[in-house]
Amino acid sequence: MKFVSDHEQRRLAAACFERSGLTLEQLWLRYFALGGADSLLDLDAYVNGLAQLAPAQRDMVAHAVNERLDELTGPPRAPYSRLERWAKPRHGPLSALVGLLDGAHRAPPERLPALVAEAGRALDVEIVVYLADYGQRLLVPLSGDHAAAQQAALDIETTAAGSAFRRANSVVTRNGERPTLWTVVLDGVERLGVLEVVPTDDSDPEDPLLREQCRWLAGLLGHLVTITTQYGDGLDARRRRRNREFPAEMLWHSLPPLTGATDTVIVGASVAPAYDLRGVGFDYALSENTAQLALFDAGAHRAEASLSVVEALSAYRAARHDGAGLAEQHRAVAAVAPGGGCLTGVLAELDLRTGRLSWLSAGHPAPLLVGDGHATAASGRTGPAFGTGSALPPISTHHLAPEELVALVCRGVTEAPNSSGEPFGRENLIGFLARDAATLLPPEAARLLVKAVSGHASDVFHQDVGVLLARWTPGDDNVL
Template identity: 50%
Template sequence: MVSLPEEEQRRVVADCFARTGLTVEQLWLRYFALGGGVTELELDAFLQGLMTLPRIQRDMVAHAVNERLEEVTGLRQAPYSQKADGPSRSRGPLAALVDLLAGAHRVAPERLPAVIATASRALDLDVTVYLADYEQRSLLPLDGDGVPVRVPLDIESSAAGRAYQQAGSVLTEEPEGSRLWNILLDGEERMGVLEIAAGDEADLRDPALRDQCRWLASLAGHLIAAAMRYGDALDTVRRRHPRGPTAELLWQNLPPLTAATGSIVVAGGLEPAYDVRGATFDYAISESTAWLAIFDAGRDTESAGLVVSAVLAAYRSARRDGLDLSGQEAAVDKVLSTQFGGDHTVRGTLAELDLADGVLRYLEAGLEAPLVVGEDHEQGSLDGGRRQPFGAGPAARIATARLRPGDLLVLHTEGVSKARTTEGGRFSLAECLDDNAGQLPPETTRRVLRAVKSHCHNTFTDDAGLLVARWRGRA
């Protein structure tokens, strides 16, 4: 490809525009429909030679002019920034979208990083996919075959890690050029980051290009998450240690670790990530209601994982059948008595939040009370609705509370609140929440569980399960 000098391209594009019969406003509307990112005033200034535009924006203007010339004369005359000296390749946002969707169709999961990299070249970008490991400690770079190619990046100390923590983007200046680190999302769940380097004339500070990087990362995250459901290659990369059968069962039964609507953000996590034995959580969100649950069958029996999985299934079945908290509670008690002969109990918390007014209905069966952390860091516990663990004792009397917009609701197992050092020092959940409740809910969850793991030196006597929800107020 031979690059066309910027001023020469601008001059010819302006001459061609003069022959279209369009006003600047009409041209701008066509340009904007193609994904253009500058204002009508800036476009007019560019045509008059009063300001410059990034290469990708100049090419969008040229394309808008050519579309009009084809309508009028049947010919394209406005030049693009590069002249093809061989077969040309489509460029721009639409080409990147087509390349990504077409390339991902029926592709093996491990080939997705190569598909994403190829599609990004239509935006004059060079992209590398990084996936987070299951402990959310490192970001692992992948090549075109879905295997690590470089040294992992630490989430706590790297620019890529900052993008991951903030679920946003971070621009850095490196000896070899600028780098944009953009969060890789499946909906709201953080999968990893994209490392993005620009071509010779692309500008990573261009707001329009940054927007295109965001949708590229969002669509790529969806495709990676979907591919992981039918292949193991990318999932295997994220594992730093083997998982036993019980941990495998519990992880496969979890919902996405993060989800959100306009009214609420929910995030959860489990530790030890590769050896969880008896804890799990679940949630469901509708336009009007959020349902939350956490369960703990302990770590001291080989059947704990099967028991808590059965409890989770009973809870989901009741919830999906439209039963209220009392019906869900009864379903959990019933499965313990009928399938396990009353020989097992499970601790847990069930909650139902009205997303319109913040009214919370909840019951607590053998666990410590849920916590509420306000935007002012004020903390309180919800001490109503208490009963013996599921499978033991009578049903609870449902308790109610009211959240304020911005409040963080925290459900947790005793593996969090009772984690101890080798000297017996107890973990302070309240202090850790005070330090981290202002983060995004998935980052609060990650930081609290990381602190628990550090506190007990990865020696868990109980599984650490955490489920947090921030109510934003009426959508």
């Protein structure tokens, strides 16, 4: 342990107090809120060097000052009466994580790649950050200028980096100048991109300890990417392959992450066109015992459709936040839906303790159930579209088997035509779900389904495409 003398601690605390901009009364209020026991006069005498306080009281004064400095400028901070020797690690995984966390404080989004590279040096590795574009087709490096980064983007389907992204894990390659580790960047369970990690000390990238340390770093980075994107455009601009018009921008900002999971359910979604989305939206809410799901479809690819979907999402969430069940959720959405039956959708609720699925359909195809290599429509009756009358669609139920998948799919999937006018079709949808969705994680299955539909339609959309998948995983302790 290393000790700070009483005199030195008081001198440094007084200097930091002067930098803080606090009045003596404000400092005393903060100190008192922390449990400080001395009076305002005692505090006045202490900061002016006329009296001394007990160690515990001095530390509370230091903490009150430091809280204010953190709000303004950060370090240097007022010292405490006892400090751990080398309180901040200088090398290794903890140094990398602390360095990234400290460096990200008040940092703009575009500074994150440099901070990650610096954190990598504490692990004796070189790191380059790649983020997936919004269409989830390419991984774009954050190094270099925008044009160069777009040219250096890696294909998600055909590269090792893409394999790490698709499988949400790590991949090692040895076909370059040096062995390289590619590890997925996650915000919780949502895939954002990958790290390219090259050891500089002859370490083997297959080393389980190095892979685990890079996984920690990628996890922290994933959270920082999501947080900083909320107040800056630097990373968002790198992820865009083209501009978004107002309707798509509004709708995208109303959607939740494409992936969500707990230990008993995995949810994955995908929508297209990524940069011109107009008429499809989804939502979900996961809790200890329940997964609530919703998919809305405003039909034709029209600018005004996005407003209908955003209003439906907002009404649905407001009712759900109030604890409303499916019937009340339907009434809330119907109250804001435009007339003419142009807004359809499915609302569903999954009991994660029993696997009981309850759902209602408003002018929309029934959920599809996928398990044991088969995909079939859930049995139940479909009601009228939202806003076409007061009749409540019937609520149907189905008991899922463990690992069974629920698929909510908009009409644009089956109706998307190719250049000859031939639709993608229900048979192709059923075949994909039965063949691929049962073995892939829901977010990857959703991505590939939308990619297949987009390819069939040559990326020409008369209706938007959207899918929301949920797999019940009772007893699964490691979903992603």
